[in-house]
Amino acid sequence: MKEVELAEPWQRLLAGAIDRILPIIFFILTITVGANPRYARAKLLWLYDSILIIGCLTVLSFLWQAVIMSRSGQSIGQKILRIRVITDTGENPGFAKYVLAREVFFFAVLLSxxxxxxxxxxGHIIYCAVQLLYLIMLCRKRGNYQTPQDLMLQTLVVKV
Incomplete structure (x- = not known):
C-alpha cells in the first residue's frame, strides 16, 4: 500500500455532523410544513403532497448517500472535507463493508x-460509554485515529 495521510479527528467529526444535518433539515422541513396551522386550516391537498415529496427526498438522500459511499468511499460530508475511507490494503471498502457493516450494522447493534x-x-450508560470510547479512540494518533468500526473492518480514513 502506498503512503497515505490520515484524516484528522476534527475532519472526521465535522464530516459526520454534515452527514447527519441533511436528514435533520428534511425532517424539520416536514414537521414545519405539517404543523403550520395556516396550512392545516386551509385543507389543501398539496400540503400532503409536500409532506410526501419531502419524505421521498429524505429517502432519496439516504439512497444517494449509500451509493456514493459505496462507489467512492466518501459520504457527502467526507467529499466536502476531502477525506475518504479505505481498507488496510488501500482499496475502496465498497457497499458491504462501508455502508452495511460500518454504518448500518454497527449502529443497529449498538442501539439494539x-x-x-x-x-x-x-441503555443510556452503554450508549454514552460507546460514544466516549469512540471519541477517545478517534483522538489516538498512535492508534491511527481508528474507531471501533475501523478496527472491526480494518479500514482507515485518509485525506484525498
Missing part, C-alpha cells in the same frame, strides 16, 4: 443493545 438494557436503566 441499548434498547435491551434500557429496562435495567443501562
Amino acid at each position: 443493545l441499548c434498547g435491551l438494557l434500557s429496562g435495567l436503566g443501562l
Whole structure:
C-alpha cells in the first residue's frame, strides 16, 4: 500500500455532523410544513403532497448517500472535507463493508443493545460509554485515529 495521510479527528467529526444535518433539515422541513396551522386550516391537498415529496427526498438522500459511499468511499460530508475511507490494503471498502457493516450494522447493534438494557436503566450508560470510547479512540494518533468500526473492518480514513 502506498503512503497515505490520515484524516484528522476534527475532519472526521465535522464530516459526520454534515452527514447527519441533511436528514435533520428534511425532517424539520416536514414537521414545519405539517404543523403550520395556516396550512392545516386551509385543507389543501398539496400540503400532503409536500409532506410526501419531502419524505421521498429524505429517502432519496439516504439512497444517494449509500451509493456514493459505496462507489467512492466518501459520504457527502467526507467529499466536502476531502477525506475518504479505505481498507488496510488501500482499496475502496465498497457497499458491504462501508455502508452495511460500518454504518448500518454497527449502529443497529449498538442501539439494539441499548434498547435491551434500557429496562435495567443501562441503555443510556452503554450508549454514552460507546460514544466516549469512540471519541477517545478517534483522538489516538498512535492508534491511527481508528474507531471501533475501523478496527472491526480494518479500514482507515485518509485525506484525498
